[in-house]
Amino acid sequence: MSKLREIRQALKGYFNIVIVGDKEINYLPDRNEHFGQLVNIFVAARTGLYRASELQALMFTLIPTVAPTRFDNFSEERNDLKFGKLYFDEEIGEESLYRNITLSDDDLRQTNGFVDGKMEINKKIKLERRTLVRLYPNPAIAKNAAGHELNKERITMKDLVSAHHMASLE
Incomplete structure (x- = not known):
């Protein structure tokens, strides 16, 4: 079972939290040496912490x-609460790269690594997924972070007090 599946199952079975967002960004096949997939899971303390x-x-x-x-x-x-998060990295596959280089300039034919102006490169690269589990103080703050209406990394104490007050009125 993949880590992502285990994470989702664990979070769904956890009564003290609410899952407010689960966003997957797929960078395959053109990942440019980064993760092939990034998953952000936004969760919040059910009763507010x-x-x-x-x-x-x-x-x-x-x-x-x-x-x-x-x-x-x-x-x-200072005047902010910096949010914590968990990172889970896992291998999700393998990419094989093949390059065949032929030099046409006679002055370069003996360049290091080339034989008679030719070089073949076979390379295998791990494909990885990064899953971020982002915990927030309450569901409203988590929804705002998931919807990009709030900084995902921190909240001012003033806004936190206001969110706490609003949650207590619900």
Whole structure:
């Protein structure tokens, strides 16, 4: 089973969160040495959590069956709450590249790596997917981040207090 499938199953079965977005960007076949696919999954604390320490603790319980490749911590910096996220990288295939180079200039025929002005290159490259699980304090903030109406990486404390107040009225 792919990591992406395991991640989606774990998140769907987690009662304390809401999944508000799941966006796939496919860069195949012209990935230019980057990931072949990028998946952003936007989740939020169902009842709302507004402190970095609470969000950090929740983030590390989201997907117990798959270890993240890396992560960004939640933190309170000056007047902002910086959002944390989990990164999951996995191999999704292999690309084979073949190049056949023939030099026509006699002065270059003995260039390093060429034999009689010819070179063949066979190269195999891993194709990878990166899945980002982005946790937000509440569903409204997550929806705004998923819809690009809010910075995906941070929120001002003023906006966070306002979002907390609005959520308490619902």
